[in-house]
Amino acid sequence: MTLIDRLTALLGPAHVLTGQECAPYTSEWLGKYHWQPLAVLRPADRDQVSAILRIASETGTPVVPAGGRTGLVGGTEAQGRLMLSLERMNRIREVRPEARIAIAESGVILSRLHDAAAECGLYFPLWFGARGSATIGGALSTNAGGSNVLRYGSTRALCLGIEVVLADGRVLNLMSELHKDNSGYDLKDLFIGAEGTLGVITAAVMKLVPAPRAHATAMLALPSLDAALTLLNRLQAATGGLVEAFEFMPRSYQELLLARRPDLGLAFDRFHDVTILVELGATAPRDCTPGPDGTIPIVALLEDTAAAMMEEGLVTDAVVATSEAQRRTLWARREAAAEIGTPLSGPMVDTDICVPLDKVATFLARAESGVAALDPGAFPHCVAHLGDGNIHFAVFPTREDPELMEAMVRVVEDAVQDLGGSFSAEHGVGLSKLGSMRRHKDPVALDLMRTLKGAFDPGNILNPGKVLP
């Protein structure tokens, strides 16, 4: 029996796609990578995943696990490989509101978990643009971040337990619901963020949190990034840490937004060097219950802080959302980032870097001047989860020149390294950051990672060629 025959016998012909049938699975969201898989496999359950990996191990066939394929670094590239799509494993097994957990299979789309949590008055705080396509398994495999990391942490911080199928088909059951467990090494966190190179995550126990019952959302214009940090610290102090999102959109972002999505409008009637989308989320009655004049206390806290800073000249303009519709409008301008941040035509250099909070301004100055020195006509722009020090810095160069573009990446990453930052904050490594791993990762760390890969996947069948250069 050929490999495909064996897989077809296992999964049924409807779930082993080959040739043209693979078309929907041959690129990722950005369209930067294209591939033709050997076959796309759609297992129904964990045992089928296990059987697939046993066959793959036996035959030395590389397997690329995939969720919603909304990743940004080519992590699901699968040229000539078996693509293991977890899309059919999309059951939310259980939501236990009192315990504040949801148990979900890997193929569950994030927005379905958002809905399931909301039905119980709870919230699943992993929130980013691609939430309508991205899956739990993909988010875990890339340790996805998003807009709420500041308050709730990345995917890793939201996960209590996982189930993993290993390269040889064995099932590792780490489906803990516990908040404390010191019984041996922390295996769970090794698989989270490993981009499918150490095992295939098939299910997870995820944390839910009380749903904010009131939001205070505003777009603020500020004179500088220093003023923005002051704003963040004052809001955290005034509210006791209720800042859920603190998103930076500089002048270049506003220019792109106006040019590409004029329908969304701008918050202010002129461009500002620094605009911040801030959102507070409150659950307690003392913050959520409207006063006699209808004021919601958490909104008043935001307004008071902004007003005080305006008197000091540290905030220059402000729009506070007074309805859910206005809140959505403010967010739509931020969530257009992925769309407006790619060029209509021509090349693009994009990065996903992290620096310590107090070094963001220094980083931007260095990166922009470095890029300008290489290509004076280039258009550098960014959007940032400023509360995490995470900047999506990108450049539209004037010409498609691989050497120039590579030089731009290096200028940016050298600044990052110099400031104690990371060249990959939340998108992962995949294929597109392999060079950065080679150049910037501590060699001892890289060596240990290779040791781990060799120990967990000796046949190198799990997403080979990704993550480790």
Add this chain to the structure above:
Amino acid sequence: MTLIDRLTALLGPAHVLTGQECAPYTSEWLGKYHWQPLAVLRPADRDQVSAILRIASETGTPVVPAGGRTGLVGGTEAQGRLMLSLERMNRIREVRPEARIAIAESGVILSRLHDAAAECGLYFPLWFGARGSATIGGALSTNAGGSNVLRYGSTRALCLGIEVVLADGRVLNLMSELHKDNSGYDLKDLFIGAEGTLGVITAAVMKLVPAPRAHATAMLALPSLDAALTLLNRLQAATGGLVEAFEFMPRSYQELLLARRPDLGLAFDRFHDVTILVELGATAPRDCTPGPDGTIPIVALLEDTAAAMMEEGLVTDAVVATSEAQRRTLWARREAAAEIGTPLSGPMVDTDICVPLDKVATFLARAESGVAALDPGAFPHCVAHLGDGNIHFAVFPTREDPELMEAMVRVVEDAVQDLGGSFSAEHGVGLSKLGSMRRHKDPVALDLMRTLKGAFDPGNILNPGKVLP
């Protein structure tokens, strides 16, 4: 040159202790394990640690890293081995209040970091009885918990970066200050909680948090554990998650306290089945600023919640601290746990288990009846970080009978396993939980842990015989 000569040449004679000089290093806090090390080494810095491990690797000599030796599972037992004491590496390198981090060497004692944070108006939230002796390195190596895990997480959640010396003496620099970093596998969390079996942690970047400016602390008597869960959920809802500690002391605990530490008194004039020490911590002005009548809002929130539950019969008695001295008195009764929880003479069985929050009552009923069936005269007692589902369940059996005591451990751990819990919540495995690891840990997980140990420490020189059975 002998091994000791080489080490003496490296560290100086004052820092290589042998024979009788080792006396202060020959047992742990509980006095359950005693040993005579080959020598006690006191390196001054990371490079000396590295040189020691190179020599140990070359000569195949086992090395046991040690901090304050306040562990409870025999993790620093070092019979015939080199004990590597990190006590001289006790520099707090840096406290950066704006970035909310402290960078400390492993030998820094927790209470020193508490003091250093307090000087900046910040708080280092790792808090347990042994904080005056325990070190950062020990806390990281055991992923220590304590009384504030409910709000701030275990040691792992408080750590941004570590520096580790590997078995072969290489230095792994993971001293990140970043809140987001997806550049490859999560090595850091593998060393945290590994009890010195994968590497020696020599320094760390730890998170600080805003210091609570007001506390609300109370001892409450309740009719049942179900009522206690209701109390926890209502307090979290009323305050938006400000519960810092939620400690359960049953009737047996109160009996022990009165017998052993009558000077500390009891909160109530009679024994109750369920008493809870609860503490809220607030940082925001709306919670901390006294009203016109002097009431502190966070205290009022606690009082109102307790009063409402009293009307419903869900709280039967309450003492709310109205001064810092009263708060200290309430806490002293909880912090006496380690002292009163050991027998004056005779044997003891102790455990450190975790079950899902809603299964604590079931666990206690099963464990107590199981123990009574084995030894009707035994005295079972416990104290619990109830907000985490973490119970320190112990028994004073009527006789020193290893078989009986082993049977008691099994009865407890079988109940734990059945309820989806862990036999080691926060103390780790060390020597004393090796049997539990063998009996209860998923065999695939155990196999992967052994693979990791073999890959990171092929000569098995790092704390051999601990953690893995």
